[in-house]
Structure formats: C-alpha cells, structure tokens
Amino acid sequence: MRIRKMRILVYSSLILSVLFVVACSSSKTKDALAVEEAKQPVDYIDPIIGAVTYGKKSKDAHGFGKTFPGSATPFGLVQLSPDTVSDGDNGPGYSYEHSTMEGFSFTHMSGIGWFGDLGNFLVTPTVGKLQTNRGVAKAPESGYRSRYSHDTETTEAGYYAVTLDDYKVKAELTSAPRAGIIRFTYPESDSSRVQIDLARRVGGTSTEQYIKIVNENTIEGWMKCPPEGGGWGAGAGNADYVVYFYCQFSKPLKDYGIWSADLPDVKRKMRWIRKDNYQDAIKNAKIYTDKTEMQGEHLGFYTNFSTKVGEEVLVKSGISFVSIAGAKENLEHDINHWDFDKTRQEARDLWSNAIDNIAVEGATDTEKTIFYTSLYHTLIDPRAFSDVNGNYIGADKKVHQTDDFTYRTIFSGWDVFRSQFPLQTIINPSLVNDEINSLIQMAELSGRGYLPRWEMLNSYSGVMLGNPAVSVINDAYQKGIRNYDVEKAFQYSLNTVNNTGNGELGYSNKHISKTLEYSYSDWALATMAKSLDKNNIAETYFEKSKNYKNIWNEEVNWFRAKDSSGTWLPWEGKTKHGQGCIESNPYQQGWFVPHDIDGLKELMGGEDAFKNELMSFFENTPEDFLWNNYYNHPNEPVHHVPFMLNEAGAPHLTQKYTRKICEKAYGIDAFGLCGNEDVGQMSAWYVLASIGIHPINPGDNKYQITSPVFNEVEIKLDSNYYSGKTFKIVAHNNSKENIYIQSLKLNGKALDRYYITHEEIVSGGVLEMDMGIEPKI
Numbered sequence: 001m002r003i004r005k006m007r008i009l010v011y012s013s014l015i016l017s018v019l020f021v022v023a024c025s026s027s028k029t030k031d032a033l034a035v036e037e038a039k040q041p042v043d044y045i046d047p048i049i050g051a052v053t054y055g056k057k058s059k060d061a062h063g064f065g066k067t068f069p070g071s072a073t074p075f076g077l078v079q080l081s082p083d084t085v086s087d088g089d090n091g092p093g094y095s096y097e098h099s100t101m102e103g104f105s106f107t108h109m110s111g112i113g114w115f116g117d118l119g120n121f122l123v124t125p126t127v128g129k130l131q132t133n134r135g136v137a138k139a140p141e142s143g144y145r146s147r148y149s150h151d152t153e154t155t156e157a158g159y160y161a162v163t164l165d166d167y168k169v170k171a172e173l174t175s176a177p178r179a180g181i182i183r184f185t186y187p188e189s190d191s192s193r194v195q196i197d198l199a200r201r202v203g204g205t206s207t208e209q210y211i212k213i214v215n216e217n218t219i220e221g222w223m224k225c226p227p228e229g230g231g232w233g234a235g236a237g238n239a240d241y242v243v244y245f246y247c248q249f250s251k252p253l254k255d256y257g258i259w260s261a262d263l264p265d266v267k268r269k270m271r272w273i274r275k276d277n278y279q280d281a282i283k284n285a286k287i288y289t290d291k292t293e294m295q296g297e298h299l300g301f302y303t304n305f306s307t308k309v310g311e312e313v314l315v316k317s318g319i320s321f322v323s324i325a326g327a328k329e330n331l332e333h334d335i336n337h338w339d340f341d342k343t344r345q346e347a348r349d350l351w352s353n354a355i356d357n358i359a360v361e362g363a364t365d366t367e368k369t370i371f372y373t374s375l376y377h378t379l380i381d382p383r384a385f386s387d388v389n390g391n392y393i394g395a396d397k398k399v400h401q402t403d404d405f406t407y408r409t410i411f412s413g414w415d416v417f418r419s420q421f422p423l424q425t426i427i428n429p430s431l432v433n434d435e436i437n438s439l440i441q442m443a444e445l446s447g448r449g450y451l452p453r454w455e456m457l458n459s460y461s462g463v464m465l466g467n468p469a470v471s472v473i474n475d476a477y478q479k480g481i482r483n484y485d486v487e488k489a490f491q492y493s494l495n496t497v498n499n500t501g502n503g504e505l506g507y508s509n510k511h512i513s514k515t516l517e518y519s520y521s522d523w524a525l526a527t528m529a530k531s532l533d534k535n536n537i538a539e540t541y542f543e544k545s546k547n548y549k550n551i552w553n554e555e556v557n558w559f560r561a562k563d564s565s566g567t568w569l570p571w572e573g574k575t576k577h578g579q580g581c582i583e584s585n586p587y588q589q590g591w592f593v594p595h596d597i598d599g600l601k602e603l604m605g606g607e608d609a610f611k612n613e614l615m616s617f618f619e620n621t622p623e624d625f626l627w628n629n630y631y632n633h634p635n636e637p638v639h640h641v642p643f644m645l646n647e648a649g650a651p652h653l654t655q656k657y658t659r660k661i662c663e664k665a666y667g668i669d670a671f672g673l674c675g676n677e678d679v680g681q682m683s684a685w686y687v688l689a690s691i692g693i694h695p696i697n698p699g700d701n702k703y704q705i706t707s708p709v710f711n712e713v714e715i716k717l718d719s720n721y722y723s724g725k726t727f728k729i730v731a732h733n734n735s736k737e738n739i740y741i742q743s744l745k746l747n748g749k750a751l752d753r754y755y756i757t758h759e760e761i762v763s764g765g766v767l768e769m770d771m772g773i774e775p776k777i
Helices: 002-038 270-274 276-283 324-334 340-357 365-377 420-427 429-445 468-478 486-499 513-531 535-544 547-551 597-604 607-619 641-647 651-664 681-691 758-762
Strands: 079-083 103-105 122-127 154-156 159-164 169-176 179-186 189-197 208-215 218-225 241-249 255-260 286-288 293-296 299-307 311-320 358-361 391-393 399-401 454-456 702-705 712-716 726-732 740-746 755-757 765-772
Touching: 079 159, 079 169, 122 169, 122 179, 159 340, 169 340, 179 189, 179 324, 179 340, 189 311, 208 299, 218 324, 241 324, 255 293, 270 276, 293 299, 299 311, 311 324, 340 358, 340 365, 340 712, 358 365, 358 681, 365 681, 420 429, 420 468, 420 681, 420 712, 420 758, 429 468, 429 486, 468 486, 468 513, 486 513, 513 535, 513 547, 547 597, 597 607, 607 641, 607 651, 641 651, 641 702, 651 681, 651 740, 702 758, 755 758
Parallel strands: 726 765
Antiparallel strands: 079 103, 103 122, 122 189, 154 159, 159 169, 169 179, 179 311, 189 299, 208 218, 208 293, 218 241, 241 311, 255 286, 255 299, 358 712, 391 399, 702 755, 712 726, 740 765
16 A cells, blocks of 8 residues: 555656646747747847958959948947958958957948958957067967957847957957947956057058056047058058047056057058068067156057956947047947946947838848848948037048037948938938038038048048949939038039049040949939029030940940040950959949930840840859859949849849849858948848839939838838838738739739839838739730
C-alpha cells in the first residue's frame, strides 16, 4: 500500500513536471511571439548596411555604399562613428573590410563618392603604453589603433558598440543632434587612458589646433581644417572649416598631458599620413604634462587613470562649427547629464518619430530591413550646420543667426535632385525649405550670386556637373513649398544657368553629359519662370532646353560629343566609357532627356525604336547590377530610366525591372548597396520605387507608378503644407510572383494612366492596385 502511494506520488510529480515544462514552453512561445509582434519599424534599421568602401567584391573604381555605421540623429550635426582608416578613398572613415580601428570621431560624411572629409575629434580608449601616432593597419601595434572583430559590433539606430581587442575595452556610442556621448568599459589596469587626436581628419589633417583644460572634468578647443590640410577631394573640394568642441569626462582629469609633434613637411594630404617620416614625427611627439592650454600644428590630449574590471568611463562632447561657446551650449542643451542609456533611448525615439511618416506592411523582414534602413539613410543629410541657438557660419566666414529655419550643409546636388529631394518634398517639406533657404544664403553671402552644385560646409566644390539646385528649387516651388524669398531663389537660379550652361554654342564643348544636364536645368528654370509670369524668360529657356538635340548624330544614331568648331569627336561605340561623358558612357547618359521624352522619341525614330532601345538596354544588364556598361544602378545618370518604359507603352517592363532592382541591387549586409549611397540618393530610389512611385522629371509634379514591394503603404502628410492627412498605396494580391499591375484605382475610381500627380498624393486618399502573375499588355 505504501509502495503504491509512493508510485502515485512519483507519477503525480512526473505529470506535474511535464505540465510545468509544457506550460513554460508555451509561455516562452507566447513571449517569443510577443517580441516578434512588438518589433517596431526602428528595430529594422541596421546602419551596417552599405558600410564598406572597397573590398573583395569590388568590380570598379567607385566601390560600394561608403556609409558609416555609427550613431547619428535625423539630420543632426553630430555623427559619432568608428574610424578604421584616415587616408585614401575612405570617405566615411570606416570600411567593413578593414580589420583595425583608430578610434571614434564626432563628425562623418555618409555615402560620398569622392575622397572624404570630417572625422574630427578622434577619441580612443587605450591601455598600457601611451602612443601618440595612430600607426598603420598592417602593424596596429605601431600606434594607438587596435584590432577588432565584427562579432563584437552592434549597429542600431542611434547606437554602436564594439570591443577593441588589443585593449580589451568595450566602446559604446550614442548621440544627440549636436552632441555625442561614449561609454568605455575597461579591464583592470593601472594604465587605462582616453586619448584624443586633435589633428586627425579623414583625407588629411587639421592644420592647427587649440586646447584648454577648463577644470578637472572639462576640456575645450578647436581644430582648423582648410584645403591645405587635405580633406574633401584631397583639398580640391575647397572645404574650409573650424570644428569647436566642449568635452567632459566622468572620471576627473588628474594625470593628463598634451602632445605636440613637429611635422617633417607641410604636406598633410591623403596618403601622406601613412608614410614613415610622418608616422615617426608623430610617434616622437613631445609630451607636456605641465600645460593647461596650448596651440599648435599637431596636438593631442590624453588622461591616464586606474580602472577595475568592468569600470565604466564616459566621455561626452558638444560640437559646433561656430564657437566654443556654441559647442558648450549644444552639449548643455542636448546631454546635460551622465546617463548614457537615456541619450541612447532619446536617439532611438528621434529615429522612431522620423521614420513614422512612411509605414509599410506585407513583406519579409529582409525587405523591411532594407526599406527602413534606406529611409534612415535618406534622413542624415542635408544635416544641421547651425547651433541650437541658431548661430551659423555663413559663406562669408562670418557668424549669422536664424530663427525661422535650420541652416543646412552637405548638398550632393548632382545625385540628390533625382530621388532624394522628390522624396523629401512628400515626407519632409520643411527640410526642403531649410535647404533652399541655405542655398539662397550661400549664393548671397559668398558674393557669387549663383547656387552651389555640390556644397560641403559652405564650399563651392564644383563636383560633378549640371545645375541641380535649380531643379530642387523649381521642384519645390511647383509643389507649393515656398517658405523662402521666391524672387531671390529665382534670380539666383537664373544666374546659375547663365553661369554654367551650354552657352552660345548651344551645346557644351566635347561633352555629352554637360549638354544634356544643362538642357534639363534650362527647362527647370523656364518652368519656374512661367509659373512666376516671367514669360519672356520662360520662352527663352524653354528654347534652350531643346539644345540636347544639337549633339544628336545621325551617323551613329545616338548622342555624340563635338568640339567648338562643330567637329564630331571620334566614336568608339555607345558603351565605351567616357567620350564626353562623366562617370558614364554615351548609352547611359543619352537617356537623360527627362523633360522632353517626346523629342527624344522623335530623334530615335519613333515610339517603337524608343521602346526597343530601352529593352535592349535592360536585357544586357548583368543580374547582380554591379558596375556595368548598360543599366548601371550604382550611378545616378540612369536612375530614372526604368520608369521611362511607362512612357514607352510598356509599363509591365517598368514593373518587372523595378522589382528586380529592388531585389538584386539592395541587401542587408555591409555590401547591401551596389554603389555609393551618394548622400541619400541610392536609398531614396529604393524607398520610392519600393512603395510604387518615382519621378522621371523632377519639376513636372508627376510620379510614375510601378509595382510596389509592399502590400500596403501609408504616408503621413505634413498639415503645415498639405491638405491631406494620409496617402495610402494598397496592392491587392501582391507577392513575389504577382508583380504585374492588372488595374488601378484612385480614391475608388478607375485610373487609366501609369502616373500620379503630387497634388493627388498630398490631397490624401488611396491608390489601389490589383496584382497578377502575368503582364497586362
């Protein structure tokens, strides 16, 4: 009887145990589902996407995304990110293919295709012997740089973390709009350290620095960065700026010093900084432990201390391009505490709010990751250049103040007029206003009276071609975005097309690219003139916009460069790079007549010839969409071309190819951008194409309709600019196979065209599509 009772007890215990395990398992399943359901759009952002310059997969001289993986806030002044290499074509400061790291700096450029700049105020945690030179990648122990592993990297919106293997220090970065904070977690050591290389700059160095120890927790100072120090375009980009800092440490400054190096030569550009005599000069820098203030040509700062295992030391700094007082005010406004996690949460919240204006549903996690990271990349530039108090340095090098807009910088005009700014006119019209006001200020304060083409920290770099600022201003004006001096905007636009255009020849000497791009900007100017009832000017420039026809060559049946005497240049075929084309060939550049597609069709021999040529263009494009001689998605001249198939009477091919590009040309790792991000352009193309709309001709207020990646899209509209509250795009029966549009409805009424106007979008409503597996021809 007793045995039986024991057996019953045992069996009962086993049953209870099984039930408990099942219950726990069920609970875990529910918890896992809850976590999955709780995933927010901001959780899909992964800044590692595109964060490689060159690597094993490189097929051309232009490389990959060139984004940075660190912490930023939407359109913020500070970008706190890791740096792997200072010299060479490593514009973002970091490349995933590099195996060592110099440290973490507070300013970075995102996705630029030229030699970079910024990377100022480099902070590095070290342990052991003090080294004042950064060393070289092949021998990191020769300087303060350290090895690291991607296994220890964490990349999120507003947060980055990594462990520096040589020092066993974990670094965590987060930022606010105009300040950043770093949390270092040290091993046990009596020689732990934070050191700051004040001379460091991507693509060169700053040429003069100043530092002052204010009190036992604070340093302040500045770094001058003129073209003589390299930077943007190895100095050719004319970037000339001063970075001011106001920096505080959570651990008191008790054992500290300033180092100062005598340089062997005045050269500071690009690859010079990896040369032995440069490295030796910095390695042998003189160290001053008795100074609290110093100014020199190559300075650094360090503070030594002891740490216990797991001890945290925080460093925070405000950054300004105006003054030390501005940097201090920026820090006190943005991070007036030592709570790293609070700032991290605030950065996450800023991103969550910023991407809230477009929501997508009905896709894979991979597609959502690509989408929300793309949206994230479009919200970095044009960044704030003014301080929290409205002060900014103008193009006249003087301090100005604004209280009605944010002064902005980094306008990659030739890239971003195509997709990035058309996207922002829908989701961030106030940002577009800011940029136009900033461009007007540049034209005025510089004394030039015309608009910059590619602007970086007030520089007229002259990079690339065309007059993209004219396009951006006209596009905004046509869409009702007009919170700026319209007359000034028009006058400076007029001055711009007169300053750089096709001139008296009616074409650009020896240039296909320039002839076509200037013809388009003439159209943009004419369109704005017509809207302002400046009819004589409009008539003149509409006529100039047809100048692209002047370089059509019947002999080769394509656009061909000719010299100032009218002699055609030698012809090596449409797909041969160069021949009067910039970063393209005649086949690619020749499609850039967005403002007169009917005229282009006529030159080609009619609708069928136009369509057949477009089809051939895509049929010869490689499956991986990496750099090639046909549809070359890594570069901007062709970004509008898939949508031209709508105008060729083959909308099903627009749908086919845009879905294919979205799938094949974008990914979720460091190689996830097939070409330079180009300051938001590559990602803006994806955002627009993946939701089913994209312009051919910015300024005509038309978005071409294509097959959306997502089943449902909702765009929240800014009530300060637009009458509608939301605009939805719904794709019924959408799938990876059902990519073809069978029918369209706008607000319940049949739509018999494959475009939608800006006014129709911003008035609010619903665009519905029925999708199918077969093309509707």
